[in-house]
Amino acid sequence: MAVTRRQFMRVSAAGIAASTVGALGFGDAGEALAAGVRPFKLERATETRNACPYCAVACGVLIYSMADGTAKDAKPKVVHIEGDPDHPVNRGTLCSRGAASLGYVHSANRLKYPMHRKPGSDKFERVTWDFALDRIARLMKEDRDKNFVARNRDGVTVNRWLSTGFFGGSSLSNEAGYLTYKFVRSTGILAFEDQARI
Amino acid sequence: MGEIADGDPVRLPDPATVFRQRSQRLLVLSEGHELQGFLRMIAAVMAAQHAALDGLPPGAPDDVWRDALRAILDTVDPALLPDAARQVRDELKAASPEELKALADHFLAGEVAAGETARLVFVVAALQVAWTQMAARLDKANVRISEQHPGLCPVCASPPVAGVIEPGGTKFGHRHLHCSLCATQWRHVRVRCVHCGSTDKVSFRQIAGTTYLRAECCESCRGYSKVFYVEKARAVEPFADDLASLGLDLMVGEEGFSRVANPFVLGDGTEH
Numbered sequence: 001m002a003v004t005r006r007q008f009m010r011v012s013a014a015g016i017a018a019s020t021v022g023a024l025g026f027g028d029a030g031e032a033l034a035a036g037v038r039p040f041k042l043e044r045a046t047e048t049r050n051a052c053p054y055c056a057v058a059c060g061v062l063i064y065s066m067a068d069g070t071a072k073d074a075k076p077k078v079v080h081i082e083g084d085p086d087h088p089v090n091r092g093t094l095c096s097r098g099a100a101s102l103g104y105v106h107s108a109n110r111l112k113y114p115m116h117r118k119p120g121s122d123k124f125e126r127v128t129w130d131f132a133l134d135r136i137a138r139l140m141k142e143d144r145d146k147n148f149v150a151r152n153r154d155g156v157t158v159n160r161w162l163s164t165g166f167f168g169g170s171s172l173s174n175e176a177g178y179l180t181y182k183f184v185r186s187t188g189i190l191a192f193e194d195q196a197r198i
Numbered sequence: 199m200g201e202i203a204d205g206d207p208v209r210l211p212d213p214a215t216v217f218r219q220r221s222q223r224l225l226v227l228s229e230g231h232e233l234q235g236f237l238r239m240i241a242a243v244m245a246a247q248h249a250a251l252d253g254l255p256p257g258a259p260d261d262v263w264r265d266a267l268r269a270i271l272d273t274v275d276p277a278l279l280p281d282a283a284r285q286v287r288d289e290l291k292a293a294s295p296e297e298l299k300a301l302a303d304h305f306l307a308g309e310v311a312a313g314e315t316a317r318l319v320f321v322v323a324a325l326q327v328a329w330t331q332m333a334a335r336l337d338k339a340n341v342r343i344s345e346q347h348p349g350l351c352p353v354c355a356s357p358p359v360a361g362v363i364e365p366g367g368t369k370f371g372h373r374h375l376h377c378s379l380c381a382t383q384w385r386h387v388r389v390r391c392v393h394c395g396s397t398d399k400v401s402f403r404q405i406a407g408t409t410y411l412r413a414e415c416c417e418s419c420r421g422y423s424k425v426f427y428v429e430k431a432r433a434v435e436p437f438a439d440d441l442a443s444l445g446l447d448l449m450v451g452e453e454g455f456s457r458v459a460n461p462f463v464l465g466d467g468t469e470h
Contacts, residue, residue: 003459004305004308004459005356005357005458005464006308008393009459010455011451011465012448015451019463024236025282026236026280029236033444034448036445037448037449040405040407041405041406042404042405042406044402044403045401047402085372
């Protein structure tokens with residue numbers, strides 16, 4: 001039984017010799033082909049679907065990456081970003097900011113870690129995520145304790161906190177947007193832009 | 199509301215050009231190729247397909263494919279056929295209608311016997327001509343891509359031979375798969391396995407230095423299919439370019455990935 005037009009077949013030099021090609025009298029073709037590609041390397045690349053991080057339109061992007069250098073376990077490097085033609089919102093297009101997002105990925109000024117500028121200091125210093133989250137939580141709590149309004153002038157329960165606002169992320173998924181909303185509203189914050197449009 | 203720009207979901211073949219383009223492209227690609235003899239022979243078969251389609255009476259594929267076969271066997275340039283192929287051509291000329299029907303049925307149903315592959319080159323060529331003629335006569339507004347099997351041809355349910363991505367934004371940049379039998383093209387979402395539909399474990403392999411061709415490999419089903427980027431090579435003809443890029447198949451095969459065969463390179467089915 002031959003491999004048919006619907007089954008999987010793994011192509012090999014011996015397989016080509018035993019296929020239609022060999023049956024037609026080109027028996028050496030498989031070996032010749034193998035010798036022809038032997039000097040070449042096979043590179044691994046990816047095209048990854050994602051959402052543009054810039055605004056709440058959340059255009060679909062394709063991120064092209066390639067393994068750099070010769071090592072087999074070399075870390076892939078992002079080489080190109082373009083609009084995803086299959087995405088229903090932007091259909092392959094991007095605005096000038098989105099189209100330039102490769103520069104953002106490789107920018108020397110890109111923010112990669114939480115940074116902290118102490119009161120009175122003139123420079124940012126790298127801090128741990130634990131420090132940053134503890135600090136934000138502490139400041140939010142102090143502000144909320146001071147400014148939370150449980151009842152308005154007429155004695156009606158309002159439970160609102162007007163002195164702090166919150167920004168969500170434009171590329172948050174539906175689920176992350178839901179959790180963000182639940183968290184922010186549970187604190188009483190009213191000034192809230194979730195940005196979740198995906 | 200303005201009109202929404204969208205690419206063609208389905209493109210039907212142009213019978214006036216499809217086989218001539220294949221033949222001409224393959225002839226160019228065969229120059230200095232390791233498979234030069236084989237590729238030049240297939241290019242000659244494709245040229246004969248073009249002539250056969252030109253003179254084919256309209257009719258259902260089942261009714262007219264033997265006319266196409268006769269025309270191909272009569273017009274294919276014998277100078278480009280090796281002895282084995284010339285012998286096969288003569289056998290087919292003398293074959294009874296029942297024998298020919300059996301060969302066609304084996305190919306279409308996917309039950310090819312090991313000794314049939316050489317004869318099938320001419321039989322498949324004739325079936326392609328007949329099915330392409332039929333596909334070209336359809337109204338593309340009536341052709342719907344299957345939701346269950348988006349990786350199979352919406353006209354004849356054959357597997358694709360390769361995919362092509364055209365450059366640009368808004369209306370382009372889509373992948374169109376090319377039918378291995380009737381030359382219809384249909385849209386298939388990029389970075390999505392043609393065989394199993396998986397999207398999360400798809401990566402690409404390319405021979406170092408070539409950018410116009412990649413193998414889209416799926417870790418889920420261990421299958422792959424070729425993707426040609428027209429942006430990097432304007433003259434791509436997926437059927438011809440697939441045959442001329444068997445070297446990539448060798449390398450991807452070494453990594454353990456499998457493909458659905460080009461109908462002109464049916465294997466013998468054993469594991470190697």
